[in-house]
Amino acid sequence: MSAGFFYLSYFIPRENFWLTFLIYTALFAGMLAVYFLSKQPKWIWIFFGGLLIRLSLLLAIPSLSDDYPRFLWDGELVKMSQNPYLETPEVWLQTHPEIANPYLENLIDLMNSPAYFSVYPPLNQGIFYIAAVLGDLDPWTGIVVLRMLLILGEIGVFFLLLKVFDHFKLSSTKLILYWLNPLVIMEITGNLHFEGFVLLLLLASLFALIKQKHGFSGGFWGLSVGMKLLPLMLIPTFFTFQKTRKSKAFWIGSALALIVSFGWLLIDDSWIHFLQSLKLYQGKFEFNASIYYLLREVGFWIKGYNVIGEITPILSGITLLGILYFSWKRKPENPLNLIDLWVLIYLIYLVLQPVVHPWYLIPAFGLSLFTAKKAFLIWTFAVIFSYQAYGDPNYQESPIFLFIEYAILFAAIYWDYFKNNLKLISTS
Structure with a gap:
């Protein structure tokens, strides 16, 4: 498996989809083999095996994502006491020629969004700043710093998963499905995405909650929102879960964490451009969608143009x-019910979005290991079909590959959420 990850990260161009697919499939099969053969896993070997795989990717340039130049750009601006939210990179270079340098010019040449304001929250900017300081105007060193920070976060995820499994008296063997999962390793360690930190903070919030540390639980949840905005959609569940609804400490902790995370956006009215970028992201970009693409085709048929702004x-x-309904309908009575509800909420969100990048699955997948649901595990394999777009010179997605991916996913959703219910109805 280590050789497969190494070859995939260092030697295979992202345009070569079929070779990527074959190696990814072999890695997924290898993970399942370790899982099914490990009846009583020796965790020290599992841990160091997964860690060595991650460390073997330390020097690789991200191949399946080109977000890292923006990470390094924003970090460099913060290091220079510049506000990364005030100007787009293109405009900044024009208006600050006296402090621009070849390093920044190189980053903007590599960037996929030089005409857009930064969409990364302030907590992300703090991580980018560390990479800029330690990277010292060298993009390769900056990548290594970011990767080391993400690996440290993954180590935290490993041990928190182990602790939460132990608390709930669940089989910890499922941890193998996260620790050796090719999507997790590729997208967090390989391609430098921060969903691993989101999962770390959500697990910390859950662990604090089951230890009756409600203030810390709220604080960790607030920080997860500060890392990526998506966990904000979980807030209705805290109003229907009795332990959090009635806990002043939880809400105080949440409020303080959100203030620490987003208060920086009040400087120079940075929030205006930040929200503008979010709105643009929601109303312009499309990738690896399911229901949205079907509705878009109906819109083309009826109106003759892309109706993304209306859909x-x-x-x-x-x-x-959907989030409000299921939060009210289920009313979780214990932390395991709460986790199951979170997984459902993530699923609802992702199947209705116009943009579903593969790394978006990781927080929900990690949480789903505490449930009997298999949809996110199966999706971590099926999502490889979305990488086909990288093999096209124009990044054109193939309807056939999208159909295969979502046919597999919706079959898994049917199995998880409808099959048993239909059996109960038929027997009654």
Whole structure:
């Protein structure tokens, strides 16, 4: 498996989809083999095996994502006491020629979004700043620093998963499905995405909650929102879960964490451009969607043009109603019920979004290991079909590969959420 990850990260161009697919499939099969053969796993060997795989990728340039130049750019601006939210990179280079340098010019040449304001929250900017300081105007060193920080976060995830499994008296063997999962390793360690930190903070919030440390639980949840905005959609569950609804400490901890995370956006009215970028992201970009693409085709048929601006608010409204309905309907009575509800909320959100990058699955997948649901595990394999777009010179997605991916996913959703219910109805 280590050789497979090494070859995939260092030698295979992302345009070569079929070789990527074959190696990814072999790695997924290897993970399942370790899982099924490990009846009583020796965790020291599992841990160091997964850690060595991650460390073997330390020097690789991210191959399946080109987000890292923006990470390094924002960090460099913060290091120079510049506000990364005030100007787009293109405009900044024009308006600050006296402090621009070849390093920044090189980053903007590599960047996929030089005409957009930064969409990364202030907590992300703090991590980018560390990479800029330690990287010292060298992009390769900056990548290594970011990767080491993410690996440290993954180590935290490993041990928190182990602790939470132990608390709930669940089989910890499922931890193998996260620790050796090719999607997790590729997208967090390989491609430098921060969903691993989101999962770390959500697990910390859960662990504090089951230890009756409600203030810390709220604080960790607030920080997870500060890392990536998506956990904000979990807030209705805290109103229907009795232990959090009635806990002043939880809400105080949440409020303080959110202030620490987002208060920086009040400087120079940075929040205006930050929200502008979020709105642009929601109303312009499309990738690896399912239901949205079907509705878009209906829009083309009826109106003759892309109706993304009309569809996305409707889907966002449906997502919100779904979250509110299931939060009220399920009313979780214990932390395991709460986790199961979180997984459902993530699923509702992702199947209705116009943009579903593979790394978006990771927090929900990690949480789903505490449930009997298999959809996110199966999706971590099926999502490899979305990488086909990288093999096209124009990044054109193939309807055939999208159909295969989502046919597999919706079959898994049917198995998880409908099959047993239909059996109960038929027997009654």
